[in-house]
Amino acid sequence: MGLFKIAAFITLSTITSSAFAAVFTFTAIPDENESQLRTRFEKVALYLEKELGIEVNYVPVKSYSAAVTAFRNNQVQLAWFGGLSGVQARRLVPGSDAIAQGNEDQFFQSYFIAHESAEVLSSDSFPNLNGLTFTFGSKGSTSGRLMPQFYIERNLGKKTKDVFKRIGFSGDHSRTITQVEAGAYQVGAVNYKVWETAVENGTVDTNKVKVIWQSPTYPDYQWTVRAGVDETFGEGFKERLTQTLLNMNDPDLLASFPRSSFVPADNLDYEPIENVAKAIGLID
Template sequence: MKRLSALFGLCLSLLAPMASATTFTFTAIPDEDESALRSRFDKVAAYLETQLGVEVKYVPVKSYSAAVTAFRNNQVQLAWFGGLSGVQARRLVPGSEAIAQGYEDQFFKSFLIAHHSTGLAKGDGFPAIEGYTFTFGSKDSTSGRLMPQFYVEQHLGKKPEDLFKRVGFSGDHSRTIAQVEAGVYQVGAVNYKVWESAVAQGKVDTSKVAVIWESPEYPDYQWTARAGLDASFGAGFKDKLTKALLEMKDPDLLASFPRQSFVPASNQDYVPVETVAKAIGLLD
C-alpha cells in the first residue's frame, strides 16, 4: 500500500510540470495605471481562452524591463509590447515574432505637453522648450522616451541632460500627464492615445496642461509571440493565436486599448524603431 502511494505521488509530481505547461501566459508593458491594465487584460485572457482552448493567464509586471525579462525567461509566451520593448525582447529570444498590431500602431505619435505657466503653445515649428524641467515616461518607452528624445535631439541639437533644467522619468504616461498638470515638471512626453483617452474621460484639466507639439508617425505597439509556441502547445498554435488576435472584434475589448482593430505585423515593421534606438544610444 505504501509502495502504491509512493508511486502515485511520483506520477503526480511528474505530471505537474506538464499541467503547468498547458497554461498560456502573457503580459503587457505597464504604460498606464495598474487597475486599468488589469481590467483590460483580464478580459483579453478570457477572450483568448475561448479561442485557443487552453487556460490563459495575464501576468502583470511593474516595469517595461520586467516585461522583457519575463518574456526572455519564458514566464510569458506572449506580450503586448511597445515598439522598443518588442525589439529588445525579440533580440533576446531569437525566432520570436511580432504577429499583430493595432491599426493605429502603424501610424503612432507622441505629444509634448506643457504646464500653462510656461506660456508654451502649439505652433508651426518645434517648441522652444530648452531650459525647462522635462519628464519622459518609462526609460524604455517608445512613445514616452525613445521617439521624443530622438526628435528633441534632432531639432535642438543637444542631449536632454544638456537641454533641460531637470530630466525625469515618470514611469508611465498617466503619471506624466499628472506630473505636468500639477507643475512637478513643466514639459513632458506622452503617448497620444493615452492623452486623448484621458481627455475624453475628463481626467485632464486642459486649463492647466496642453499639447504643444506632435511627432511624425512611427510604428509602435504590437503583440509579440515567443519562439517555440507550436512545440509547447501543439502544431498550429501560433497561427491560431494570430488569428484570435486579428479577429478580436468585441467593441468593449478594442475600446480598452483603445484600438479600432488589430492588423498583421512583422519584425520588419519595427526596423525603424531599432534604427532610432541605436542612433540615440539605447541599443548597441
C-alpha cells in the same frame, strides 16, 4: 479491455493531460496605472482562453524592463509590447515574432504637453524647450522616451541633458500627465492615445496642461509571441493565436486598448524603431 488497448488509453490520457496542463501566459508593458491594465488584460485573457481552448493567464509586471525579462525567461509566451520593448525582447529570444498590431499602431505619435506656467505656445514647428523641466515616461517607452528624445536632439541639436534644467522619468503615461498638470514638470512627452483618452474621460484639466507639439508618425505597439510555442502548445498554435488576435472585434475589448482593430505585424515593421534606438545609444 485488452492490454494493448489499456496501454494505448493510458498513453493517450497522459498526452492529453499534459497538453491541457500547459498554461499560456502573457503580459503587457505597464504604460498606464495597474487597475486599468488589469481590467483590460483580464478581459483579453478570457477572450483568448475561450477562442484557443486552453488556460490563459495574464501576469502584470511593474516595469517595461520586467516585461522584457519575463519574455526572455519564458515566464510569458506572449506580450503586448511597445516598439522599443518589442525590439529588445526579440533580440533576446531569436525566432520570436511580432504578429499583430493595432491599426493605429502603424501611425503612432508622441505628444509633447506643457503646464500653463511654461508659456510654451502650440505650434507645428518644434518648440523651444531650452532651460525648462521635462519628464519622459518609462525609460523603456517608445512614445514616452525613445522617439521624444530622438526628436528633441534632432531638432535642438544637442543632448537632452544639455537642453533641460531638470529631467525626470514618470514611469507611465498617466503619471506624466498628472505630473505636468500639477506643475511638477513644465513639459512632458506622452503616448497620444493615453492623452486623448484622458481628455475624452475628463481626467485631465486642459486649462492647466495642453498639447504643444505632435510628432511625426512611427510604428509602435504590437503583440509579440515567443519562439517555440508550437512545440509547447501544439502544431499550428502560433497561427491560431495570430488569427485570434486579428479577429478580436468585440467593441468593449477594442475600446479598452483603445484600438479600432488589429492588423498583421512583422518584425521588419519595427526596423525604424531599432535604428533610432541605436542612433541615440539605447541599444548596441
